[in-house]
Amino acid sequence: MNQTLRKRLPLLLSLLAGGLMWAAWPTSPLTFLVFTGFVPLLAIADKVNNRAKYFGLIYLALWIWNTGTTWWVGNTTVPASGIFANAFNALLMSVPLMGYKITLERHNRLTSYFALIVYWLAFEYIHQEWELSWPWLTLGNAFAMRPEWVQWYEYTGTLGGSLWVLLVNISLYAAWRKRKKGTDAGSFLLWKEGWKPALLLVIPVVISFIVAVMNVEIKRLTMNVVVVQPNIDPYDEKFSTHSAQEQLAKLLDLTRSQIGADTRFVIWPETALFTQGAWEHELNYQPEVQAIRNFLQLYPNAKIITGASTYKQYPVPGEAPATARTRSDGGPPYDAFNSAIQIDTSSNIQIYHKAKLVPGVELTPYMRYLPFMKKLAMDFGGITGSYGLTPGVDIFSNPPPYGNVFAAICYESVYSHFVAEKVRQGANLLVVSTNDGWWGNTQGHKQHMQYARLRAIETRRWVARSANTGTSCFISPLGDVIAPQPYWEPAAIKYDVTNKRRLTFYVKYSGFIAKAPLIFCILLLLYTIVLRVIRRSYVENNQ
Template sequence: MNAILQKRSALLLSILSGLLLWAAWPTSSLTFLIFIAFVPLLAMSDRMTERPAAYFGLLFLAFWIWNTATTWWVGNTTVPASGIFANAFNALLMTIPWMCYRTTRLRAGRATGYFALAVYWMTFEYIHQHWELSWPWLTLGNAFAMYPQWVEWYEYLGTEGGSWWILIVNILAYRAILQYRSTFKFSAILAPALAILIPTVASFLVSGDKNVPADTKIVVVQPNIDPYDEKFARGAAEEQLRKLIGLTAQKTDSSTRFIIWPETALFPSGAWEHDLNVQPEVLAIRDFLRRFPKASLISGAATYRQYTVTDEIPSTARHASEGNYWYDAFNSSIQIDTSANVQVYHKARLVPGVELTPYMRYLPFMKKLALDMGGISGSYGLTPGVPLFTNPDCNVYTAICYESVYGSFVAEKVREGAQLLVVVTNDGWWGNTAGHRQHLHYARLRAIETRRWVARSANTGISALISPQGQITESLPYWEPGVIAGMVSCSAEQTFYVKNCGYIAFAPVIFCILLLLYTIVLRVTRKKNVENIR
């Protein structure tokens, strides 16, 4: 009977942890639950010391509940089964640091095991931001996206610091529960309480300079074009361009410095980059901008680049049967002004399975498996374009959709000289779900980490202006066309996180390697001691 009760108890703990993680995640207002969301898993780990297979299954269940309840909307694609696979695969990956924790915990003791769990999880998050199956949407530090006032200190430690915070508080909370069950000590409660309180108080002390004058006028357009039925329809590009220009004209004047259009707003069927200056859309935009000579227009675009016989052909390239040449298709953003210079940036962080078939250089037969979510089927190219849009008074980095989820990647662009951040996206693929709202809130964390204004143009919403303190100063409702005109500032200052994000993110990997070596040495040493006793 005790064994049955133990099994049921472990199952309930697994389910409870998954539900707490979901309940704490944006767009829920129960964010504080993140500080105890791993406590049931820690309790389950102590009870499941003898059955590794069952332990793995319960871990997977907890993370599958979290992933599926939080990001079920990724299945809103042309292939709904892709969402089921994505959530299950991500849950599977999340079990790895916990399985490693179990091994270290059993061989090196409880204290070392807790430290190892934090290190293993942080290593997992680092890898999950840098390999081709990357999906950092559920990085723990993103949990505070709706409450930036709690994490103004992200300008020092970024979302990595937020992940450490969550792990440490959960471990301290579990230790407090264990001590309460044995011998109650006030210090046990004091430790997790201080671990929550100190960073929160520090947040109010480092909220950034709120007196930086906003002296640059920016216009953000939300055209509200249905990506499934309207955006990529044959012959629709001309009408969509008229709509974009008409909305822009409503709030653009002689003082406007930047105009922002959303992802793939231009050339939905693609345009050759060597011919951009003669594209009808570019000519129409330049004609419009002549009335506002100070303005530069930044827009998402679908572009092609043709390779010559002397070029190195990348693994993402496609072969044109008519003409016998190689080319790449890109999810791009472009900057247009009244000069003949069109700057082109290529999206560098592509969505696995949607824009990129991972590691297809090793599996070339899989090239065409990427889902058609942008009007161009197959994987997009990864050949670099310009890193920043340069201007005499303000350099701009344009994050295309999913790129805005990568804190260290955006910070690198700021370190390279970006003074203003722009996000162009098309969140209409996911419908009116939590997906587009989560994406909006994550941009607030990028603003804090870099202390930059963020201008966000979303095809169907939510478009917004976000201050360096992570506050949304202007926004447009979801699924409504509209335009925002507001004032922002361009800053050249660099935060501690911008300067050091690479070290902050990679440090857990070093600790992970050392821990794994320590566990191996410990196992070998104990094995030799047992043999000597015999």
């Protein structure tokens, strides 16, 4: 290798790593490249001694990955938001890799590899739980378009996929290092060292095939579900004060085209009702609700689950949370919610409040410490400022033969542990109500739909997905997409889904599985601190 190339090799490796991860991500067909994307990053850690330079190189790779896969977050009225989001997320993702570099400088290679796995998986867990959450690039999400590879997610969730990616990358790099030390290329590829990453690649796929065969559905009692895609422009039409009744009429007309006497649920998209907001204690008197109930008189067996913008007031002094807003008329403080509601012919309306809010769009993170910033969230959804976090119902509970429903609102369907928790609480059917039209016809809405396939596999529940502008569809418990509708076209579809009750291993123990990397991370850090104290004490005692 000539001197010029040797000098520029770390930069080339950084560019290669970012490019590989970008090319591997849904909706690209090159998923297999994810098994090589971290290899250049591992090589950089060995070739670059200066920590500042190392940070710059890994940050560049992570920024390319983020920008290449989620550039569409800036495809809004505020493009700078996307630039900041990608840059900031790349910065957060560099933390576990910096931890790996520091560990590599102080410990042996095996310990460092273990540390990388623990640090990265702990980071992914934290990135699903805190208020700056953005788990879109969780490594296990890379297999959303390859459900046949990861049917074992019903045991591990996406955590297992992230672990698989890291193990194969580490094994490939370890084999390459040994080849460089004298092993010839042929034996490396065939059996000397190459069999280890090959085995790590093949075994999970074989297990996935076996698990899929075991999960072939036996014909059983089904429920007819109708999904509506109204295709209402979120920028120019949806939140107009004059078009609410026209939008409702469109939703009812599309529903009428598919609903029947055997229909149990009708699913409408996010914020389909009350685009200007409605008080929760007055929902039964809203003209939209009354019109829906009149419609359902013809179909008394059906329930409509729809997104809605709602307000909840706190009349009791001291009851209002940090997210609460003040009223110009001097009334009690209140919260605005991105909600899902279930309406039937009775006067009982169940209300679910979105719990996983998009940072900067629906939520100003940690506003309880900075209350003056609560109005800074972007205007997406018709209501400016941060949404509330006061819980509504956990799931929509229904008597047989309906079953219980968890209505994930938009971004919530990306959270594996969160969705599993709702199934553990009794959900038999998963619903996704979303409005992905904000991002236009980009990879954003396509990736979002693909991720729902992983939730179906993890929980072995049917998913009914209603997206305002697309893609609306049904997803089977094996992750198969059924009747996907074209983007930017109104549509209504129906399908008979199974009312599933079995809890997968992941659903039962997702709380433990999700926290395991964090526990290992804490133990590893404690071990490092204790070891450092012991070494320092030894040096001082021998001086």
